[in-house]
Amino acid sequence: MTAKSPPPLAVDQLIDDRRTRIIVCCGSGGVGKTTIAAAVGLRAAERGRHVVVLTVDPARRLAQSMGLSSLDNTPRLVPGVQADGPGGSLHAMMLDMKRTFDEIVEAHADPDRAAQILANPFYQSLSSSFAGTQEYMAMEKLGQLRRADEWDLIVVDTPPSRSALDFLDAPQRLGRFLDGRLLRLLVAPARLGGRTGLKVLNVGFGMVTGVVTKIIGSQLLRDVQTFVSAMDTMFGGFRERAEYTYRLLRAPGTAFLVIAAPEQDALREASYFVERLERDGMPLAGLIVNRVHRSPAARLSVARSLAAAEALQGLPESDSSRLAITALRLHAERMRQAASERRLAEGFTAAHPFVPVAQIPAQPDDVHDLDGLRTIGVAFDPELQRRPDTCGPSPAMA
Numbered sequence: 001m002t003a004k005s006p007p008p009l010a011v012d013q014l015i016d017d018r019r020t021r022i023i024v025c026c027g028s029g030g031v032g033k034t035t036i037a038a039a040v041g042l043r044a045a046e047r048g049r050h051v052v053v054l055t056v057d058p059a060r061r062l063a064q065s066m067g068l069s070s071l072d073n074t075p076r077l078v079p080g081v082q083a084d085g086p087g088g089s090l091h092a093m094m095l096d097m098k099r100t101f102d103e104i105v106e107a108h109a110d111p112d113r114a115a116q117i118l119a120n121p122f123y124q125s126l127s128s129s130f131a132g133t134q135e136y137m138a139m140e141k142l143g144q145l146r147r148a149d150e151w152d153l154i155v156v157d158t159p160p161s162r163s164a165l166d167f168l169d170a171p172q173r174l175g176r177f178l179d180g181r182l183l184r185l186l187v188a189p190a191r192l193g194g195r196t197g198l199k200v201l202n203v204g205f206g207m208v209t210g211v212v213t214k215i216i217g218s219q220l221l222r223d224v225q226t227f228v229s230a231m232d233t234m235f236g237g238f239r240e241r242a243e244y245t246y247r248l249l250r251a252p253g254t255a256f257l258v259i260a261a262p263e264q265d266a267l268r269e270a271s272y273f274v275e276r277l278e279r280d281g282m283p284l285a286g287l288i289v290n291r292v293h294r295s296p297a298a299r300l301s302v303a304r305s306l307a308a309a310e311a312l313q314g315l316p317e318s319d320s321s322r323l324a325i326t327a328l329r330l331h332a333e334r335m336r337q338a339a340s341e342r343r344l345a346e347g348f349t350a351a352h353p354f355v356p357v358a359q360i361p362a363q364p365d366d367v368h369d370l371d372g373l374r375t376i377g378v379a380f381d382p383e384l385q386r387r388p389d390t391c392g393p394s395p396a397m398a
């Protein structure tokens with residue numbers, strides 16, 4: 001049985017299309033989101049677009065090579081971009097989630113109140129460690145960059161969550177939390193004015209507060225209460241902001257690239273994500289399978305290569321025969337790995353036959369400079385995706 005090939009994903013076409021304004025790179029942890037986002041941004045800039053890449057927690061060497069030495073939440077011009085023809089520029093920034101949160105507070109509260117909120121211990125832990133804050137702030141920053149309208153393409157990297165879906169879910173969860181009932185419940189006694197307020201509350205509520213106090217401690221509860229009172233003017237704003245960006249993600253001009261390693265777990269996550277995008281009417285451009293292994297001599301099958309190694313072993317031993325035997329065995333191993341990766345990718349395509357797929361070869365080393373990003377970007381050429389032994393599908397093994 002021959003597996004059906006997926007339609008090739010033409011990333012170059014996507015970035016050359018001026019109507020594409022936002023590209024979101026998602027996927028589960030460690031699959032190459034930051035690398036692909038940077039490579040897409042660089043390639044788009046070198047093909048003439050004004051691009052900003054929003055990265056989340058890039059490896060230090062990659063950040064340095066993009067001219068990002070500090071976490072200052074501002075897009076910086078990336079030096080060394082070789083724009084092809086007129087125009088074309090690349091800015092990059094690293095997301096500073098705490099700074100982004102602080103800026104929202106500063107923009108929505110008068111200076112005294114803002115200072116009070118920023119100094120509040122509950123706010124401080126919420127803004128630097130609450131699960132979902134990073135996703136919320138990545139979306140917030142995307143919204144700000146889009147409103148600034150200084151770039152014609154925004155490429156967004158997403159936070160390193162275990163599940164790719166967190167990027168879509170966490171902002172609304174945090175928004176709901178911030179303007180939600182739990183916080184209102186907690187703050188009720190403070191709002192109603194301490195003891196007097198408590199009198200009008202029923203026993204049930206008293207029990208709730210008691211339990212919550214036991215769990216989170218009375219100091220923290222007081223912090224939460226003062227935080228919520230201080231944030232009063234911003235209630236509703238959080239959910240609204242999350243919803244604005246959510247709408248942006250569904251708008252024409254946005255494209256999602258789902259990234260996966262050629263491994264079972266990553267491809268399963270990618271599958272969930274693709275289904276979710278479909279359900280929510282979000283525009284999926286396709287799947288990028290990153291770090292695939294191919295052999296430069298794909299015509300030499302596993303069986304023939306192992307048979308040749310065995311034949312050589314029967315001959316008198318020499319340095320060159322030992323070398324050849326090792327090379328043949330390594331080749332067989334690489335071919336097996338390639339076949340297994342291909343089967344996994346075919347499993348994805350069997351479930352989602354219409355989702356375009358691009359494959360990016362595994363590089364011998366980590367990708368940490370512009371040249372490395374350029375090499376990754378070469379695979380965005382759809383012609384190359386169609387050619388066997390490069391990054392396209394390999395021929396069947398004998």
Ligand SMILES: Nc1ncnc2c1ncn2[C@@H]1O[C@H](COP(=O)(O)OP(=O)(O)OP(=O)(O)O)[C@@H](O)[C@H]1O
Nearest residue numbers: 029030031032033034035160291361362363366367
């Ligand atoms: N095609 C590739 N070949 C070789 N190395 C790669 C390739 N793509 C990414 N890498 C390397 O893999 C590592 C993880 O990549 P990256 O940081 O982009 O993943 P991520 O999905 O952003 O991770 P996280 O979920 O932690 O944010 C990096 O060291 C990167 O240089």
Ligand SMILES: [Mg+2]
Nearest residue numbers: 033034056160
């Ligand atoms: Mg990353």
